[in-house]
Amino acid sequence: MATKDFEVQQLFKAYRSGLISEALFAQQMDELCGARNGQAPKADGAARPRGPRPLTGDDRLDAPGAMAALMGKGRTYDRTTEDLGNIVALEHVNVTVPDQTKAALFYINGLGLTRDPYMMTGPANMWVNVGRQQFHLPTSKPQVLRGHVGVVVSDLEALPRRLSRVKEALADTRFEFCERDGYIEAVCPWGNRVRCFAPQKRFGTMAVGIPYVEFDVPTGTADGITRFYTQIMGAQAATLEDAHGRFACVTAGCGQNLFFRETDRPLPPYDHHHIQVYINDFSGPHRRLVERNLIIQESDQHQYRFENIVDPESGRVLFTVEHEVRSLKHPLYLRPLVNRNPSQSIMQYAPGEDARNWATLN
Ligand SMILES: [Fe+2]
Known part of the structure; x- marks a missing residue:
């Protein structure tokens, strides 16, 4: 069975890599930590209790600055390397x-x-x-x-x-x-x-x-x-x-x-x-x-x-x-393109390899 630490880490990983939205991240974290703390998950629209409360119930994760560190806050980056120009x-x-x-x-x-x-x-x-x-x-x-x-x-x-x-x-x-x-x-x-x-x-x-x-x-x-x-x-x-x-x-x-x-x-x-x-x-x-x-x-x-x-x-x-x-409003922009594994052959056919994403490294 996965530990809470592991599940929390996976949630952060998914959030930081953009796999889940901020809203979904907050909801899942709420459910995970609420359930693990013996609390029932909140129903939609239910009022949150007033005042500060531990986010995870884990002292190491709830310590001041711990969440920010996990989310990469406080680190510096060279933002210019992300620029593409026009x-x-x-x-x-x-x-x-x-x-x-x-x-x-x-x-x-x-x-x-x-x-x-x-x-x-x-x-x-x-x-x-x-x-x-x-x-x-x-x-x-x-x-x-x-x-x-x-x-x-x-x-x-x-x-x-x-x-x-x-x-x-x-x-x-x-x-x-x-x-x-x-x-x-x-x-x-x-x-x-x-x-x-x-x-x-x-x-x-x-x-x-x-x-x-x-x-x-x-x-x-x-x-x-x-x-x-x-x-x-x-x-x-x-x-x-x-x-x-x-x-x-x-x-x-x-x-x-x-x-x-x-x-x-x-x-x-x-x-x-x-x-x-x-x-x-x-x-x-x-x-x-x-x-x-x-x-x-x-x-x-x-x-x-x-x-x-x-x-x-x-x-x-x-x-x-x-x-x-x-x-970027051209109808063909970001059109998905089909690619194949050129090594596929009748004699060495690998099921499932046809439709894999061959365009980018996984
Ligand atoms: Fe052309």
């Missing part, structure tokens, strides 16, 4: 593909991702779920993102086997993959580079997902791109430098980033692939983009698009990639 989620990367069968071999069979079972289920388009993010793959001539997409997979060690199985069927394409230090780089049949990682601390609780998109941008543009995202988009952004050079780092959600890495290599012409983000302050960036004549589509009440990233100080176009910008 971009609260990077959701999808859209590249058109000329052949849905080959796209499915790469994204579904090879990478082990999951076709959206509810939306875009025909041959004209495929939405591919990657945890809480997606690839959108409409049928058309191939588009290739100028950079690469970071992807977290739950079973990195199994990935080379899956990719090897589609090698023959994709032999006449640009498909290839190689294992690097800490990740596996896979190239789609038309040249899109996907860098696959195991879940890790820098990606938060992401077990499957798109933690970042990295764009190659011309040398000398990182500072201006940082200014664009901070001053026009209201995002968190900074220009950083690592062993590979300078880059603009933009927060694009919890554990998510957009990177714009400077390169002196010539860039191919922009082919109209796009990314999609959700932002909290929807009208502010819109107003500033309109002032600079940068909006290219007023999609609907919840969405607009722009494609030129400009230096707010000079107006110079620094880089071009279409942004599909959605408000």
